[in-house]
Amino acid sequence: MLKVQEIRELIKLVDQSSISEFTYEAEGTKIEMKKPGSVQPVSPAYQAVPVQAVQTEAVPAPVQPQAAAIEAPVAAANAAEAAKTEKAEENLHKIVSPMVGTFYQSSTPGGDAYVQVGSKVNKESVVCIVEAMKLFNEIEAEVNGEIAEILVKDGQLVEYGQPLFLVRPV
Known part of the structure; x- marks a missing residue:
């Protein structure tokens, strides 16, 4: 049987971690913890509603050649730096x-x-x-x-x- 302080420590660790659910079983004792906001299964009582297709008109995006010309060398430099760091690691x-x-x-x-x-x-x-x-x-x-x-x-x-x-x- 876990002591109250051990249970509090487990709660603290689960709360500070990225896990959303935790289950512990030992000697007939079971502890389940779930964080609020974790994904719950959807009840079968809810049914999907069909979505109607809506026809839209395609609008071309404005072209900004100057920004693309500036971003390309920066992206290439970032990729080279990432490759160098990855090679070192x-x-x-x-x-x-x-x-x-x-x-x-x-x-x-x-x-x-x-x-x-x-x-x-x-x-x-x-x-x-x-x-x-x-x-x-x-x-x-x-x-x-x-x-x-x-x-x-x-x-x-x-x-x-x-x-x-x-x-x-x-």
Whole structure:
């Protein structure tokens, strides 16, 4: 049986996440949570109303050759920048969150972060903590390398599979 504090923590985590429904079953106990505004099945009592076709007249859009001439080089530059960034990220290893929880960079509030951009890590190096239901789970680097980027902020709620760090393997 879950304690009241654990149920409150579950409610808080579901509320702060992007999921709309959550179900938990254990030892004959079942908890279901649904966020307001989530899509509900349509009742079969409602029937579709046929829509009449309306004939409209096509109106050509105004041509603005000057704007198109300016936008084309900008779009090409943006595409080149995106390709360069994507190419650089291809060689980086993502450390992802193994669970939904709260991300912490250090073991104590106000303490030194486990890693920073540029820190050298090995497979067993602890890079952060993800707290879920009052359990503090140490997350390891899983790869030898150097921290290239920290993708989340201290105290931020993270989802399962969400990238936390980018590591440049060595």
